[in-house]
Amino acid sequence: MLNLRFIQENPELVVEKLKKKNFDASAIVSQISDLYKSKNEIQVKADQFKSEMNKLSKEIGQLFREGKQEEANQAKARTSELKDNIKQLDDDFAQIDEQVFALQVQLPNLPADIVPAGKTPEDNEVVKTGGEQPNLGADKLPHWELAEKYDLIDFELGVKLTGAGFPVYKGKGSRFQRALINFFLDEAQKAGYLEVQPPLVVNEDSGFGTGQLPDKEGQMYHITEDNLYLIPTAEVPVTNLYRDVILDAKQLPVKNTAYSACFRREAGSYGKDVRGLNRLHQFDKVEVVQVAHPDQSYAILDEMVAHVESLVKKLGLPYRILRLCGGDMSFTSALTYDFEVYSAAQEKWLEVSSVSNFESFQANRLKLRFREEGQKKPQVAHTLNGSALALPRIVAALLENYQTADGIKVPDVLVPYCGFDMIN
C-alpha cells in the first residue's frame, strides 16, 4: 500500500512509475487527491466543533458541581447543534475515508528504476547465467517418469487422497525432500537467519498485511467456517510476525527463515506446464524474510540473491537469474529477481525462487516501523523475502539432471542429509 501523503504530494510520479507496470493510475490518483483534500477539510472542521464541544462539556460539569442547575441546562441546550454538526461531519469523513482506502489498495507498488519495461516474461532481463547443462543421452527421462521408475513420487495416489496437484512422496523420494529442506534451513542459518516455525493457517489481518487480501482471495484455500486461510507461502506468517511492531533501528536487519508447506489453488492451470512437479497445489518451501532499514534494503536484496545463488550452485544446477520486467512483477514488489534452473529432460527453465524488495509497500499495511536512535517519530521499514528454495522444481531438475544409466546420483552436498548417494 502506498502512503497517502506520498500519493498526494507526488501524483505525477506515481502515475509515471506505474506505467512501467502497465497500470494506468491517473484516474485513481486524481480521485484520491480530490478526496484526500476534502477529507482534510472535513477533519479540520470536525476537530474545531469537537474542541468546542469538549470545552462546553467541561463547563457543564463544572456548573453542575457548583450546583448551578439553571446555567448548566442552558449550556446543554447549546450542545445539540454542535452534536448534529459533528455527527454529520464524522459520517462524511468515514465515508470518504472508506472511499480513499478502497482506491488506495488498488494501486500496485511502484517499480524500482532499474526494473526493465515490458509486458510478458519474454521481456524479463537475464542478468546472470551459471552452472553447466548436463549432457544426457537420448534415453533421458522427464522427472515424472523417473519418479515412477524409482518409486519416489506417486501422483495417482495423491489424486485418490485429495486431487491433482497433491503428490505422495515415498521412500527415497520422501527422504530426498526432507534432505533438501534441512540443507536449505542449515544454509539459511549459516547466513544469519533465525529459524521460525509459523502456523500454516492465518487470519484475514495477516492476509491483508502481506498483500494477499483483498482481491487475491482466489489464490488461497479459504476455511470459511473459521474464516482462516491456508498460507500460500511462509512469507505471510513470517512477515506478519512484525505486524504492528516498532523496532529499534539497531535491531535491523531482522532475518528470519522458515520451512513450510505452501498451498495454492492456482485455479485455471492445465496442460504440460502442470505435469509432474511443475505446478502443485501443495508444496514445500524454505523462505527467507528480512525487515530492513530503507537505506539498506537494496544492498540486502543483493545479499539475498547471492544467498539463493549459492544454493543452486552447491546443488550443481544450471541456473539463470532474471530481473523481472514491470509487467511480470507482482502487485506488491518494487524489484524482483527470479531464479530459474534448467530441467535437462524437459529442456526448459523452471522458476525455483523469487526474491523481492517490497520497500515500504507491505510495511505500510503491516504498520511495521522502526525508530532511529534518539528520534521520537518512528518510520516505516522495508520488507524483503525470497524462496531459498522451493522444493518441487528443484527436485524435478535434480532428478532429471543427475540421471545416469545406473540411477540418479545424489549431489554431494545432499549425501550427508540423505544417507545415500544413489537413487536406484
Next chain:
RNA sequence: GGAGAGAUGGCAGAGUGGUCGAAUGCGGCGGUCUUGAAAACCGUUGAUCUUCACGGAUCCGGGGGUUCGAAUCCCUCUCUCUCCGCCA
C-alpha cells in the same frame, strides 16, 4: 462440545460517568553519585491524524448505542484465559 472469567500504555496492574491519555510498579532513556559498575536518588518515557507553527482531534480489543460528557453504563462481534469433556 459444556461452564465460567477476562481484554487498559513495552510488561504487570489500578481506575467503574467529568479534575483520565489514564495511578502505581517494573522495564527503557537521561542525569547526580562512582575509577567503572551496582544500589540509591532526581528527571523523562505511547501511537495516529491535522496545522508553517502555537495548538487541536482521535485511540483503554472491534463496531454500535445511552449521555452535555464514556476506559467506566447498555447492545453486539472478535479474541484470550481457566475448569470439565475429548485428544496428538
